Amino acid sequence: MISFGIIGTNFISDRFIAAGSMLTNFKVGAVCSRSINTAQSFANKHNIVHCYTDVVEMLDSGNIQALYIASPTNLHAHYAQIALEKGIHVLCEKPVTSNSKELKQLIEIASRKQVLFMEAMKSTTMPAFRQVAEHLNEIGQPRRYFASYCQYSSRYDAYKAGNVLNAFKPEYSNGALMDIGVYCIYPAVMLFGKPKSVKASAFMLDSGVDGEGSIILEYDDMDAVVMYSKISNSSLPVEIQGEQGNLVLDRVSEPSRVTLMPRGGEQVDLSLPTIEQDMYYEIEHFIQLLEENKKQSPINSFENSLITMEIMDEARKQIGLVFPADLK
CATH class of the missing domain: 3.30.360.10 (Dihydrodipicolinate Reductase; domain 2)
Structure with missing residues (x-):
């Protein structure tokens, strides 16, 4: 069972949970938002136990093994870097970063820390x-x-x-x-x-x-x-x-x-x-990579991204x- 933390409480995160819930080895362990009221409202809707307003606190909580990032694009690199440095696997919405400079930095960290990092390009x-x-x-x-x-x-x-x-x-x-x-x-x-x-x-x-x-x-x-x-x-x-x-x-x-x-x-x-919940396939692929101890997707690879x-x-x-x- 892979427990995900989620950053971002918009409709994309709703779809992510709907798709992931079709998998027996998926669960959401925590959600993080700048507002505790927003986080709690989202958690109540999806039966999520843990809510945070501080990303570091969520990553250090022990409640998650992977992070799904659905924040605005300008924040992708910031959140991914924190998670990767802490050894947390990252599935990040497309576009994965604002530019290639940020992406190169994240690839270096993921490779050094030996954690899985993948762009969530579902198609x-x-x-x-x-x-x-x-x-x-x-x-x-x-x-x-x-x-x-x-x-x-x-x-x-x-x-x-x-x-x-x-x-x-x-x-x-x-x-x-x-x-x-x-x-x-x-x-x-x-x-x-x-x-x-x-x-x-x-x-x-x-x-x-x-x-x-x-x-x-x-x-x-x-x-x-x-x-x-x-x-x-x-x-x-x-x-x-x-x-x-x-x-x-x-x-x-x-x-x-x-x-x-x-x-x-x-x-x-x-x-x-x-499957109608089309994000199912990227989540299934990501979890399979984790279970096989792979650190990079052969589909949404570092090179392709x-x-x-x-x-x-x-x-x-x-x-x-x-x-x-x-x-x-």
């Missing part, structure tokens, strides 16, 4: 994406990866009304690229590795973050085209085009349906049954998106 652990990876060779030489994640944010209505919420504030290391563009980039890195070059463009909001953008990743024999937005919607699927066919995924962030379309042949449905973060660093440099965390 790459889901059955549909595993099917893509297993059947990629059936489309021949890949020539293009295309991924779109454009989802109009309800917070943008507030923004236009003059109320700038955290999702559109650079001090929280937020914006469209960090929030949802990462979902498009990470699978490309997992499938095709580090690109030769990055070309980015974006529409910047007055608050200082990007509302939408596009990125082209250049490889030796193919390219990856990524589009993301928090100020418009899109229904486009994910497609990997090869010389002998193509693979189509229904949704980059929560894939459930995958179709193989051989050139000149009949399409094949490669979809596998998928670092390449993804370096791509986003370069994209932000090109579009002029700077976070306070970059200046430390």
Whole structure:
């Protein structure tokens, strides 16, 4: 049984508990929030015994073996560093840090302390994406990866009304690229590795973050085209085009349906049954790694997370998106 401590009491943490509760070897031992009332309310909702307002106190309590971080992105590195130094395993929401400098520091600590550290990129652990990876060779030489994640944010209505919420504030290391563009980039890195070059463009909001953008990743024999937005919607699927066919995924962030379309042949449905609580798969994978005494995921690996973060660093440099965390 792995007992998790949770930092963050928003809807993501609710989903984390709902998914994890489907596993027999999962429990939540403690929750931490800046407000004891918020922590207690969250604990009551999920039958959590221990509440804290001090992260160090929770980590030193002996009530948890692993930490799930769902705080604002600008705080990810701070909390992860404290936990890793104390020998607590860490599952951290995407994007795992504000920049690659922070991530390199965390990787060094995790390696030195010999504890498990993983970015909670759920999509790459889901059955549909595993099917893509297993059947990629059936489309021949890949020539293009295309991924779109454009989802109009309800917070943008507030923004236009003059109320700038955290999702559109650079001090929280937020914006469209960090929030949802990462979902498009990470699978490309997992499938095709580090690109030769990055070309980015974006529409910047007055608050200082990007509302939408596009990125082209250049490889030796193919390219990856990524589009993301928090100020418009899109229904486009994910497609990997090869010389002998193509693979189509229904949704980059929560894939459930995958179709193989051989050139000149009949399409094949490669979809596998998928649990509705889709965070289940990342939690199951993380716990399995712990039980096998592994210190790094072969899926959401240090290398994949670092390449993804370096791509986003370069994209932000090109579009002029700077976070306070970059200046430390």
